[in-house]
Amino acid sequence: NILIGVDGDLGSGGVVLFPDWAGSTNHHHLLGLIGKDAILYLCDRENMGGYNSFNDSQIVQTLPGVAASLSTPALFNGRLYHSGLNAPVKAYAVSNAKVTAAPTSQSFTPIGSPGAIPTVSANGTTDGIVWVIQTDAFYYGGPAILRALDASDLSREIYNSAMSGARDRLPVGMKFSVPVVANGKVYVGTGGGLVVFGLLSGTAVYPPTIAIDPSSNIILSGVVGGTYAIQYTTELNGTDTTWTTLTSVTLTNSSETVNDPNIHSNSVRFYRAVVGYGAN
Secondary structure (H helix, E strand, C coil): CHHHHCCCCHHHCCCEECCHHHCCCCCCCEEEEECCCCEEEEEECCECCCCCCCCCCCCCEEEECCCCCCCCCEEECCEEEEECCCECEEEEEEECCEECCCCCEECCCCECCCCECCEEEEECCEEEEEEEEECHHHHHCCECEEEEEECCCCCCEEEECCCCHHHCCCCECCCCCCCEEECCEEEEEECCEEEEECCCCCCCCCCCEEEECCCCCEEEECCCCCEEEEEEECCCCHHHCCCEEEEEEECCCCEEEECCCCCCCCCCCEEEEEECCCCC
């Protein structure tokens, strides 16, 4: 009755069966589940623990604050990828029957309700891409957005279907759609039918890059027509680094020069480029 009163059902999220590499000597076979309470429950599939009216000490791990879930996470290369309600896509390290309390990386753009169900494509264990379909515009008839994120660093968005205007724009989104990747193509179900994405002939798709030339100018490279934010920070602190947007650029050529008048200020500046206008 308490869960009904707060709309807090645990079964809103799908169960993830962890492979053996994620287990430990005492807990070989694991499963994970995140519900509307924004808590990750990690259980031993062979010894679920039973009911405990006091706490969750009978299960392998309880991890709060991961974002309420209406979706199923994905696993790849020692990472658990989750897209919760009104939150960025997050990656958590998994080993020895434990999930890290803090994410190892997260996407630049949060996704509203109902979140997204991630799919991972890769070349074996390399070149991982996390695909999600953003459908939070469904409620007012807006288009879905397919996003491709670098699996090793989710803040690096490789591509999204809104970055090239009408060319790649999707129809209205359908909640709980799952991107399907096969034979070099990505299949997206929408309210207007099935849309298939693939590489344009002769066009390379890659994350934006920046470099500093001998004149101390910032050289931004990316996809022609793509919009990128150039950001800087004065101190690198892993996932806690605070980035400030210097400017946003829509590329008319494969690379363009950007000037930062404060590049030679008293403090050292680190730069990065991300897809989008960079509102954080």
